[in-house]
Amino acid sequence: MSKARRRTRRGESARWTTLPEDELLEIPLKELKVRLEGTWLADCLKTLNNELRKRGLLVKVHSWLSDEWFSPPETPGIAIPFYLAHPRLKRLERKMMFEVEGGTRRECMQLLRHEAGHVIEYAFGLHKRKRFQRLFGRASEPYPDHYRPDPSSKKHVQHLRRWYAQCHPDEDFAETFAVWLTPRSGWKKRYAQWPRALEKLEYIDEVMTEIAGAKPLEQNRSEIDPISKLKGTLGDHYAAKRKRYAIETPTVFDRELRKMFPEDPRKMNAPQASSIIRKNRARIIRAVAKGTGEFPLALNAAIDDMITRCKALKLRSPRAEQTVRAEITAMLSSKAIHSHYLTTRRHWFAV
Template structure:
């Protein structure tokens, strides 16, 4: 008897090859929509008569892929934004990818950092009087005040409240955003004082080339030797430590089943998690202080891998009950990661 031949599609072959490619071997460039966003950002700076231009590079981080390298004019951009195929891959594993509007918001924020470092604004007494002590340590966690009028609101998570450097960067971003009448939007807010300061200081230094233009790259993609599969934790089960694995199996085993008698009445637990992934991520990240979507997403990805690996299932009619249980479990894992309760 001849064994049945299994055909693998070209798409599957391409996917396998891509996942097993080292990031440093990928033909990455700042081009396409990403380049268009950067050029649009340059036009925003030009409209404000700012000569300074930060230096952008593709970095290897995927969870915290954006950032201005401390003390430099170099801004890291997530490498996957440099290629449509990589953007699709990222969306598959993380559920979302930055669009044009979000990219521009982040570029304005990070350029605020770069300007702060290039002109050493944080060393000025007037800057410190407005924004606070730049040398203050970044808190691992910070308690937000959603209704505070002492800080502007630009990026999510009330980021301006985290640190004086972020307060400056967020204020700069609001001031730079085209079409935003910040004087009207923030009228009556204490934060208006910060925006007025940004307006004054940028008129003073906008046409000046900064003396400090330190260049340094943190985790550039061109030096990242890990594969995409390793970065995206595709084999999530093998990435878990022994104790973590036992915890996941034990906890998920209390929610889902190893087998059921009537197959037509069951649903694969991994498919159930996929279906409700974004709802769980949004809800948990919204209500748990100091959490973010990426950390929640990573936990769900590991749960899915364990469920798939052990063939866990659930009774189809118990969807609402299981959704509540899974959400509670994800919440516990997130809180435990943040506060190290074990």
């Protein structure tokens, strides 16, 4: 690429990096001009390919920027969400979704190893094997819009958050492959008491040994839905994404809140409970999301409900802020875990 071309690209990027948020949201995705080359993401991809090569798997994964993480069956490639390619976009993602999926090197490698599982599965046609179908299920099963995990299950490995292996046979395989591929994962010891999950890991270990050095099936090295062809604006993108992941959360907290902040005429000058919750919002959300796998966006909605009800009930708290934060975290965690077992679709995870 010529220096003139590089300057042009930098200039195109610079125009939107300093825009106010409302103007930034009006920018079409294809005009962001962000790229994978030369970024930390390219280094992560190089690490992934080195890990595959060390295992004798002759598949070189290619990547491109798109609107989300995915790996299409027709090409040995992985789409990486555009927001990871620029700090300003990462900040926007965090503000809109309350998290940046894959935003650290560790998380990015976890996701890349997962997506590599899809690449390997289809590059070698593993989903057509009878034992694959017996252990994981049929890849042809319809993909759900939502799934209801069982957090206590020992039939599936736990790699990504939200018990993602439970949503579809393809994801079960990809998650199991990722655990197997991760250096020093210690999967034999970690899953020794999980017979079904261990059987899947041992199967992958056997199959990967079998196909080591083998040539994969013929596939086109194409890019599906690259960011350069996505016409919608950032605003359109986040409106759809927030609608998809903002799963309804419980709105009736009155009983728990009254018990936590009992009325006491002698302590009417104590801090408002709503203020304490608002002040600790971010720490509570991070703690509950980490412990339960719940979407931060849904947790934020629940916190909003709590604040609203505390105001309406005029609740006050004379206790230490740390104690209140711990109790709110425990209460919200309990509700999140309980909701995973319910049958109503509103408590399911979006895929």
